[in-house]
Amino acid sequence: MIRIKSIFSKLFLTYIVIIVVSHLVLAAAYFLLFQTSLTGMHLHPDSVRDFNQLKHLFALASMISFTITGLFTCYLSKKITAPLREMNRAAYEIAKGQFDRKVNVTTNDELAQLGDTFNYMAQELASLDQMRKDFVANVSHDLRSPLTSIHGFVRAFLDDTIPDARKRHYLTVMKEQTERMIKLVNDLLDMARIEAGQLEIRPDIFNLSELVRLVVARMEPDFLFKQVNVELISDESEDILVLADLDRIDQVIVNLIQNAVQFSPPGSTVVLLLKKEKQAVVSIRDDGPGIRQEDLPIIWERFYKADKSRTKKAGTGLGLSIVKHIVALHHTDIHVESEVGQGTTFTFTLPVAPNKAKYGE
Incomplete structure (x- = not known):
């Protein structure tokens, strides 16, 4: 026929x-x-x-x-x-x-193609709606937990039920909870700017090797708390200079390291590899549980969370999406390699500085 x-x-x-x-x-x-x-x-x-x-x-x-x-x-x-x-x-x-409504496609012409596109649109809308609901639940949980904790500690301080010897400890806990909320709010603001097309980068020449060393030193308390070792490897004889937005690249590296530490078991090692090819290459490898192959294409989506049961405090699913957008604004790309049970490696590149003389000016 x-x-x-x-x-x-x-x-x-x-x-x-x-x-x-x-x-x-x-x-x-x-x-x-x-x-x-x-x-x-x-x-x-x-x-x-x-x-x-x-x-x-x-x-x-x-x-x-x-x-x-x-x-x-x-x-x-x-x-x-x-x-x-x-x-x-x-x-x-x-x-x-x-959003579960589908169109029955029985022909093989342009109307069938339109019907397939319509069904795909409905599927994506359903997925986005579910992610939105999960996101609202996640944000509500991530805001309510630290607020409840801080509220309880404040009441305890006002009631003088905390011994003087433990006050510094609980103040430290309150500080960590406020920092957690600040990061969440900053991620939400960054995502709002990204969606509005208002997130801009201001490229400048800076020392990428020095930036990575400073980030590692700054995050050392997190490594100690999680009992995770961090190893910085670079075979380059000289520091690597790149042309990028220092603050945004700092944000990318911090997010990727936090992600690696979050999913690394105690006693494991997170490896940061720096090398210079046609572009500067930054790789961050962990020994965590890994990511399923079918999930790799969607880890960059907004609101995506690997831990849907919320048995772990794995963030709100915005970090990797923000990282992807920041790297894209630098006209480069970020790749991920992972196997279940074998850990995960994130690798991104940055343009090398055109000349060292300009950096020294």
Whole structure:
């Protein structure tokens, strides 16, 4: 069976069929009517009565032809436009929040392609809506937990129920909780700026090797708390100078290290590798649980969380999305390699500084 894939061809052939059927019906009706009336007719050039009878027969035949072809055209038109009507109904239901609505695709033409695209759109909207709900739940949890903790400690301080020897410890806990909330709010603001296209970078030449060393030193308390070792490896004899936004690259490195430390078991080692090729290359490898291959393409999406059960404090799912956007603004890319049970490696590149003399100016 030949399947016509072009809707233009379908409509064109439909019109041809309508015309052919119309003429066939007209001819058949004309023949049948004249065949039954021919014996009683005496045609003559001057016979008005016979000529009027001929016109009446022809008009009747035309009406029969018009009726049959009209019904046939109506049937074909409804059949061809049925997918569009179904998509219209589905779009109305999706607009009301029923994202599980799908369009049944039974043809193989442009309407089928439109139907497939429509179903894909509905699927993505459903996924986005679910991620939004998860995000609201995650943010609510991540805000409520530190606020509840801080509120409890403040009440304890006001009630003088905390011994003086433990006050510094609880003040440190409160400081950690406020820092956690500050990071969450900063991530939300960054994501809002990214979505609005307002996140800008200000490239300048700086020492990437020195930046990584400073970040590692600054995050040492986190490493000690998580009981994770951090090793910086660089075979370059000289420091690597790059042309990028120092503050944003600092944010990228911190997010990736925090991510690696978060999922690394106690006693393991997070490795930071620096090397200079055509571009500066930064790799961060951990010995964590790894990421499933089917999840690798979606880890950059907003609100994505590997730990959906929330048995771990794994953030709100914004960090990697922000990292991806920052790296993209530098016109480079970031890659991830991972195997379940074998750890994960994130690698991104930065443009090398055009010349060292400019950095020294």
